Amino acid sequence: MTLEQVARRAGVSTATVSRVLNNVGPVRSTTRARVLKVIEELKYSPNLHARSLAGGKNRSIGVIVSNIENPFFLDIYKAVEEQAHSAGYELIMANTDYRADRLTASIRLMIGRRVAGLAAIVSEMDSNLIEELSGYRIPVVFYDVGTPRRNITNIRVNYRSGMEKLVSYLYTLGHRRMVFVGHHAALGPINERLRVLLDAVQRFPSLRVETAADTDTLDGGRRAARAALSACPDLTAIVCVNDVMAVGVLRELRDCGLRVPEDVSVTGFDNIKLAQYCSPSLTSVHIPRDEIGRIICDCLINEQNKLLEREFVLDPELVLRDSTGPASARNGAPEHALDASVTPALDTARKL
Amino acid sequence: MTLEQVARRAGVSTATVSRVLNNVGPVRSTTRARVLKVIEELKYSPNLHARSLAGGKNRSIGVIVSNIENPFFLDIYKAVEEQAHSAGYELIMANTDYRADRLTASIRLMIGRRVAGLAAIVSEMDSNLIEELSGYRIPVVFYDVGTPRRNITNIRVNYRSGMEKLVSYLYTLGHRRMVFVGHHAALGPINERLRVLLDAVQRFPSLRVETAADTDTLDGGRRAARAALSACPDLTAIVCVNDVMAVGVLRELRDCGLRVPEDVSVTGFDNIKLAQYCSPSLTSVHIPRDEIGRIICDCLINEQNKLLEREFVLDPELVLRDSTGPASARNGAPEHALDASVTPALDTARKL
DNA sequence: TTGAAAGCGGTACCAG
DNA sequence: CTGGTACCGCTTTCAA
Numbered sequence A, B: 001m002t003l004e005q006v007a008r009r010a011g012v013s014t015a016t017v018s019r020v021l022n023n024v025g026p027v028r029s030t031t032r033a034r035v036l037k038v039i040e041e042l043k044y045s046p047n048l049h050a051r052s053l054a055g056g057k058n059r060s061i062g063v064i065v066s067n068i069e070n071p072f073f074l075d076i077y078k079a080v081e082e083q084a085h086s087a088g089y090e091l092i093m094a095n096t097d098y099r100a101d102r103l104t105a106s107i108r109l110m111i112g113r114r115v116a117g118l119a120a121i122v123s124e125m126d127s128n129l130i131e132e133l134s135g136y137r138i139p140v141v142f143y144d145v146g147t148p149r150r151n152i153t154n155i156r157v158n159y160r161s162g163m164e165k166l167v168s169y170l171y172t173l174g175h176r177r178m179v180f181v182g183h184h185a186a187l188g189p190i191n192e193r194l195r196v197l198l199d200a201v202q203r204f205p206s207l208r209v210e211t212a213a214d215t216d217t218l219d220g221g222r223r224a225a226r227a228a229l230s231a232c233p234d235l236t237a238i239v240c241v242n243d244v245m246a247v248g249v250l251r252e253l254r255d256c257g258l259r260v261p262e263d264v265s266v267t268g269f270d271n272i273k274l275a276q277y278c279s280p281s282l283t284s285v286h287i288p289r290d291e292i293g294r295i296i297c298d299c300l301i302n303e304q305n306k307l308l309e310r311e312f313v314l315d316p317e318l319v320l321r322d323s324t325g326p327a328s329a330r331n332g333a334p335e336h337a338l339d340a341s342v343t344p345a346l347d348t349a350r351k352l
Numbered sequence C: 001t002t003g004a005a006a007g008c009g010g011t012a013c014c015a016g
Numbered sequence D: 001c002t003g004g005t006a007c008c009g010c011t012t013t014c015a016a
Helices: A002-011 A014-024 A029-040 A048-055 A071-085 A100-110 A127-135 A159-172 A192-202 A217-232 A243-255 A288-301 B003-010 B013-020 B029-042 B048-055 B071-086 B100-112 B127-135 B157-170 B191-203 B220-230 B242-253 B290-299
Strands: A060-065 A090-095 A119-120 A140-143 A151-158 A177-182 A207-212 A237-240 A266-267 A285-287 A311-312 A317-320 B060-065 B089-094 B117-121 B140-143 B152-157 B178-183 B208-214 B237-240 B265-267 B282-288 B312-314 B316-318
Touching: A002 A014, A002 A029, A014 A029, A060 A071, A060 A100, A060 B157, A071 A119, A071 A243, A071 A288, A071 B003, A090 A100, A090 A317, A100 A119, A100 A127, A100 B048, A119 A288, A127 A140, A127 A151, A127 B157, A140 A288, A151 A288, A159 A192, A159 A237, A159 A266, A159 A285, A159 A317, A177 A192, A177 A217, A177 A243, A177 B089, A192 A207, A207 A217, A217 A237, A217 A243, A217 B178, A237 A243, A237 B127, A243 A266, A288 A311, B003 B013, B003 B029, B013 B029, B013 B152, B060 B071, B071 B117, B071 B157, B071 B242, B089 B100, B089 B208, B100 B127, B127 B140, B127 B152, B140 B290, B152 B290, B157 B191, B157 B237, B157 B265, B157 B282, B157 B316, B178 B191, B178 B242, B191 B208, B220 B237, B220 B242, B242 B265, B290 B312
Parallel strands: A060 A090, A060 A119, A119 A140, A140 A151, A151 A311, A177 A207, A177 A237, A237 A266, B060 B089, B060 B117, B117 B140, B140 B152, B152 B312, B178 B208, B178 B237, B237 B265
Antiparallel strands: A285 A317, B282 B316
């Protein structure tokens, strides 16, 4: 079904059909009606490839994420989608599974599709790619990696601040021996969450931190917890790189007969919905996905050029729930710590 | 950056560059090398719109789902993605949020993009649309709706069987008063899970079932549980349309001070990963997302024409975990039921 | 082994 | 208001 067939059947030119389709230019209403009728009869739907080739424009924006199974990424995707849709844009999603080769392929794909803008919510971005992206003329927003340059905007979260709040909170509760659970991509020397945690640790006397890593999944969290416990049997707190892994950790601890928070405290990061629904609910650090989505759309769609080529820094907030409590000498007296569990009302979170 | 610019810079024709790009036809290796070099220098990436317009082909398949936030849909998406990728296809995803208008728009979008095949994992499909889709010449796979016809394959799950297993299991445990928690789209008169549950109920003497509905989210499950409890205070079991809502239900019960399964039994459906990670772990009915993904790819990509235009029926399996136990007269003696909680080993599930 | 040229299905400009 | 037509960037004969 093509424009031309529609035109012929309606006894008009392709130009006229195009005008009707796009609601531009003057068309006599009887003509319009006739064309519309034919379109309906033929169930014609325009070839979008031809359209964007001819028009040179493309109302679609690309979103690349590291792990679509992690609700953190999905939330951002949804936030972008909502605004994009109401501005008449379509989203094209790509998932990299934290793999650099898939990222490269995804970027090429987006460029090949000539997206109007690109958001890369990934942690595995390398600087060559960033350089290359800057070369194409489309607006790009990075989350968490890179620095502003031509056509490129950056959004980053002040992990330092978040981690410091978290660690100092745990320290105050008496925790001195903790394990950081990350996923592989988060344990590279470049990774900010880990680095920042280690930095924070320096400032607290007699605080020691080990690390454990696995995949960024529930199963990964569970395995990492197992590794953490065997590597560091006297730990009193497990600090997780995100909430998904933390839920996996909770599960493993339950299986080991360890109570949270009485025996071990657990913290997440991101503050996804699930953090409120797991048991016990998770102390976490809130990262505002809605706001990230909003900024992305402002840069990519509304093209606030003042917004482009700059850096946004978001300050995360600590959210206290039921998975953290005073440290206890678990090996000695687990019955020591009987204080922490209060089941709060509907919105259980206390913000700090 | 266009083919022509590359051609000019390499001193060859566009036809030759095209041959190099697609690895077809004879090209002298020195020529090939020269072209490749220019492509690299210019960081040329072909305009995919032009390509599929000219070639008439399109190695991409469309996947439409009702609610991408529900891991059930995401699992299918991922299963399809994996196979599609290894066959050199790209996926285009669209999410309808259970809205018919969004479904229509998504289908038009996919048709407009001239996808090679389309999978519709949605429950809100209407028969006009199915008719229309059959008219386009592309292979289509539906999950859960419609019947086979030209170019159309159907996958459906034998919910009847699954629900009957679930209900008879609960009945055996003594439950006589239960509430079915669904999302709005699952409570229409057409919906199979509900209908089948109500049918099953007929066969069990003195079993009564109420219904409650909310959105297909964790929050929705929680609100539905609240509604269920107030509508039917003496319930002993809550049967949920899926695992996500069941996790929401668990949370609300916990807040109400009701123990699962001692006071109330809860069941999910789908058997997503989270069912193993919530607390208590969820008794559920397994729907094999991997197999669904496999069938979709077989029909859409490998185009096993024998597979097309037929119907696949999957038989779901009951998976027992810790969220179900004997019914107890909760209003009378909650301390009655102290039996059910055994924390099992790594894979906690017992299949029936 | 390579190049010239005819489309693919639209858009948009320019006449009429 | 409407039609003719020159592209958009790439694929694919057909000749050379």
